[in-house]
Amino acid sequence: QSQEFSQVRIDYHGALxxxxxxxxxxxxxxxxxxxxxxxxxYLCYCTEAEEFVFFHSNASVMLPNLGPRRFQPALxxxxxxxxHNTQYFNFLELPAAALKFMPxxxxxxxxTLILNRFNPxxxxxxxHDDLLPIYYTMQQYSDLDDEARLVFMEGWGExxxxxxxxxxxxxxPLLKEQLKTFGKLMCFTKSYVGLSKMTTWYxxxxxxxxxxxxxxxxxxxxxxxxxxxxxxxxxxxxEEGDDYIVVFxxxxxxxxxxxxxxxxxxxxxxxxxTVTVSLEEQSFDSIIQIISGATMLVSMHxxxxxxxMFLPRGAAVVELFPxxxxxxxxxxxxxxxSLPGMDLQYVAWRNxxxxxTITYPDRPWDQGGIVHLDKEEQERILASKEVPRHLxxxxxxxxxxxxxxTTVDIASFLDLxxxxxxxxxxxxxxxxxxxxxxxxxEPKCQTSVQATNEAKLSVSWQIPWNLKYLKVKEVxxxxxxxxxxxxxxxxxxxxxxxxxxxxxxxxFTTYLVWVRCIFNKNLLGPFADVLICKT
Ligand code: UDP
Numbered sequence: 152q153s154q155e156f157s158q159v160r161i162d163y164h165g166a167l168x169x170x171x172x173x174x175x176x177x178x179x180x181x182x183x184x185x186x187x188x189x190x191x192x193y194l195c196y197c198t199e200a201e202e203f204v205f206f207h208s209n210a211s212v213m214l215p216n217l218g219p220r221r222f223q224p225a226l227x228x229x230x231x232x233x234x235h236n237t238q239y240f241n242f243l244e245l246p247a248a249a250l251k252f253m254p255x256x257x258x259x260x261x262x263t264l265i266l267n268r269f270n271p272x273x274x275x276x277x278x279h280d281d282l283l284p285i286y287y288t289m290q291q292y293s294d295l296d297d298e299a300r301l302v303f304m305e306g307w308g309e310x311x312x313x314x315x316x317x318x319x320x321x322x323x324p325l326l327k328e329q330l331k332t333f334g335k336l337m338c339f340t341k342s343y344v345g346l347s348k349m350t351t352w353y354x355x356x357x358x359x360x361x362x363x364x365x366x367x368x369x370x371x372x373x374x375x376x377x378x379x380x381x382x383x384x385x386x387x388x389x390e391e392g393d394d395y396i397v398v399f400x401x402x403x404x405x406x407x408x409x410x411x412x413x414x415x416x417x418x419x420x421x422x423x424x425t426v427t428v429s430l431e432e433q434s435f436d437s438i439i440q441i442i443s444g445a446t447m448l449v450s451m452h453x454x455x456x457x458x459x460m461f462l463p464r465g466a467a468v469v470e471l472f473p474x475x476x477x478x479x480x481x482x483x484x485x486x487x488x489s490l491p492g493m494d495l496q497y498v499a500w501r502n503x504x505x506x507x508t509i510t511y512p513d514r515p516w517d518q519g520g521i522v523h524l525d526k527e528e529q530e531r532i533l534a535s536k537e538v539p540r541h542l543x544x545x546x547x548x549x550x551x552x553x554x555x556x557t558t559v560d561i562a563s564f565l566d567l568x569x570x571x572x573x574x575x576x577x578x579x580x581x582x583x584x585x586x587x588x589x590x591x592x593e594p595k596c597q598t599s600v601q602a603t604n605e606a607k608l609s610v611s612w613q614i615p616w617n618l619k620y621l622k623v624k625e626v627x628x629x630x631x632x633x634x635x636x637x638x639x640x641x642x643x644x645x646x647x648x649x650x651x652x653x654x655x656x657x658x659f660t661t662y663l664v665w666v667r668c669i670f671n672k673n674l675l676g677p678f679a680d681v682l683i684c685k686t
Contacts, residue, residue, distance in 0.1 A: 156333070161260045161340065169193065170256065170338060174208030174247040179215060179227070185234050187227035188288065188345040194242070194265075195256060195338040198331045203242035206250065229304060230267040231284040231346040235357065238267050238305075240344055254335035261300035261322060263342040264288065268303050271310030274430070275454035275483060279353060283369075284346040285319055286377050292343055297321050302330075302339075312435065318384040350377075352490065353483040356543035363486040371492030372585070378460050382443065385436050389443045389463070395424040397442055399450035399458065402431045404518060405473065406556040407451060408509065416561045417449065420568070430455060451557070452476070456484040464494035465580025467572050472501040473555040474508035475537050494580050498571040500564055507558040510551065519554030521547050584623075588668035588676030589615035591628065591648075596664055596684035606658040606686040608632070611649035615668050615676060627669045631678075635661040644669075661685050 170193045177194070181187030195204040205213065217226070225239030232238060250256070264285065270276035289295040301316065301324035309326065316324050330337055350369045355361050382388075396417050400407055407413060410427065418425040423446060428438045442448060443461045449469040450456050459468045468488045472478045478485070478499035488497035502508055512529070514520035521529050524547055532548045541549055591612040600606045610630060618626065632652065633640035640663075641655065656662070664682040669675055 156257065156259055156261075161258055163258065166258045166338075166340065167250075167256065170195075170206065171247050171250055172208060172210065174206040174211035175204075176210070176212040177205065177214065178212060181227070184225050184227045184239070186348065188291075188343060188347065189227060190292070191339065191342045191344065193338055193340065194342050194344070195336055196330060197243075197336055198333075199335055200243075201327075203240070204336075205242045205244050206247040207244060208247040211247075227345045228348075229265075229345060230269045231280045231348050231351055232269050232357075233348060233354065235269075238269070240265075256336040256338040257334040259300065259337060259339045259342075261298065261340075262294045262296075263300045263302055263339045264295055265302045265304060265339070265342055265344045266346050267305035268307065268310070268316075269305070271303075271305075271307055271312070271316075273454045274312065275457045277310070277312050277315060278457045278460070279351060279483070282315060282319070282381075283350040283374070283377055284348065285316075286380065287350050287373070288343070288345075288347040289319065291347060294341065295343060300325065302342075303327065315381070315435070318381060352486050356541070358542075360540040361481065361483075361543060363482060367486075367490070369490065370585075371490045371494060374460050374487070374490065374493060382439065382461070385439060387436065387440045387443060392444055393424060394421075394446040395426060395444070396421060396447040396449065397445040398425065398427045399438075399442075399448060399455050400427050400429045401451055401453060401455065402429050404511075404554050404556075405451045405453055407471065408556050408558040409561075412561060413449075413559050413564070416565060417447075420565055421447070423447075452478075452481060452484070452553070457487070459484060459488060459495065460493075462495060463580070464582065465496075465576050467496040467498065469568065470497070470499045471557065471559065472499060473552055473557050474502045474505055475535060475552045476501065476549075477537055480538075480540060492583070492585065494583070496572055498567060500559070500567050502557045502560070503563075504560055507560055509556040511554060512551070514554070516545075516547060517550065519547075519550040519552070521551050584621075584671070585674070586617070586621060586670070587674050588626075588670050589617045590677050590679045591615055591666050591668050592679070594664075594666050594679045594682055596662075596682045598684055598686040600658040600686055603658065605653070606656045606660070607651055607653045608656045608662060608664075608684055608686060609649065609651040610664055610666065610682065610684075612666050612679065614648065618668070621670075623670045625671050627672075629667050629669055629675075631665040633663045633665075635663055635683075640665075656686060658686050 175194055176192040177189050179187050179189035197204055225241050227240050228238055229240040230238040269280035297320055299320045300322045304327045306327045352364055352367045354364050414425045428441055439461050442458050447467040448459050448462055451471045470484055478501050485497050488495040511519055512521045516523055521532055532551055538549050538552050594612040597609045628645045630643045631640045662684045664684055665678040667676045667678045
């Protein structure tokens with residue numbers, strides 16, 4: 152652990168001269184603060200003022216140069232959570248000449264990625280908001296390599312899983328608190344500020360009730376590549392072995408009260424070994440080792456379920472919800488399991504029997520207690536059969552219900568699994584191709600008029616260029632025919648490279664025709680240029 156940056160490795164005098172002469176340079180990507188990542192030369196940080204500083208000189212660059220719009224509301228989001236008003240980044244400005252009157256800067260020689268972790272005490276947040284975004288932001292900029300330095304500015308301590316952040320680069324990550332120990336003014340020789348949001352799939356409900364993001368840009372492939380990277384760094388190799396079920400339990404709250412009964416039922420129903428794990432009883436590494444070979448993961452809703460990304464393809468995820476919590480409204484793990492290419496089966500079970508729940512009205516509010524509320528409000532909550540839709544994060548009814556303990560009704564649980572699960576089969580789960588067809592080539596149409604009310608339209612085309620290099624199980628073509636001026640069209644799915652249409656084709660009419668190729672029912676290619684066909 153290097154608490155000191157070697158000021159020998161860099162030419163200190165040269166660096167100081169460069170900073171004084173050239174000042175800070177910033178070039179960013181992104182039109183909005185929510186999709187912006189900035190690259191800086193000589194971005195500085197004043198540890199006393201707790202402010203980043205941009206030094207202006209004749210050679211400074213600030214792109215985008217937003218003027219006061221830089222504060223509306225900020226230059227960029229420092230965490231991967233979109234537009235969260237506690238996670239904004241900005242800097243103060245000073246003329247480079249002011250350096251003469253300031254403490255001597257300490258230069259950070261490493262290429263640095265500066266960001267906020269969102270909630271480093273919660274495993275879901277650690278993976279979804281921090282690790283995946285950091286990993287793929289680093290992939291985006293080639294100088295953010297294994298030698299890069301991560302700097303976490305959210306101001307928290309290490310948190311429960313700091314070791315996971317350490318896996319992302321060979322250098323010890325720095326916390327905001329530690330920056331003080333280096334000096335009053337730190338200057339990052341080369342740094343990137345901000346995180347890619349490309350990998351996130353869930354929004355936590357700050358402006359609208361929580362749910363999957365509107366435009367998910369990540370697939371199971373990228374999740375699994377990241378999971379493999381972590382497993383490699385953790386020296387976990389998946390061994391061939393027997394099928395088994397993992398019950399991931401919580402030990403302090405949101406308990407499964409009849410755990411032994413549940414384990415026995417699962418083992419009998421599926422004729423498999425069934426094991427339990429918990430964050431309190433196993434190391435994270437050993438849990439990942441176990442999950443990476445499991446056929447099924449069963450758990451109460453909660454952050455520990457993010458580990459389902461380490462399940463093998465074909466495995467099943469079974470998420471349990473306490474009484475009065477509607478699984479449809481809390482779907483971070485369902486969304487993950489359902490990403491194309493994750494190849495996981497997902498089932499949600501919900502406790503519908505009030506007698507099988509244990510509530511904790513007397514606990515502190517953040518563990519779901521409600522005794523601090525009006526009597527009337529308490530009674531309403533106790534009588535309610537479902538938590539109404541709500542915003543994050545302090546809704547007392549939600550917290551009250553989600554921190555209940557549950558006795559799982561074995562009969563309804565097994566019925567659901569029998570109905571919903573295809574037999575989980577790891578050996579059969581093959582990676583499905585995601586190669587899309589190219590455009591069909593040389594599309595042509597020919598027309599003929601048979602009679603005053605009878606005409607024919609023949610359309611033909613050549614196979615997409617990439618098809619001759621592929622083994623595709625099923626190749627089909629889709630043809631759309633629209634009469635010019637109409638706003639509806641007729642779609643046809645065809646097995647061959649030509650077809651003559653005669654139904655609904657009128658003489659002396661202009662038709663617009665689009666053709667595209669489809670692999671294996673759901674891999675759609677682009678349409679070829681529209682054909683204009685006059686009968
Ligand atoms: N946690 C745990 N066992 C418990 C309770 C919590 O391992 O009995 C972990 C949980 O997986 C998460 C963190 O502690 O990483 C915070 O849990 P919390 O209930 O606040 O969040 P949630 O799981 O609802 O996202």
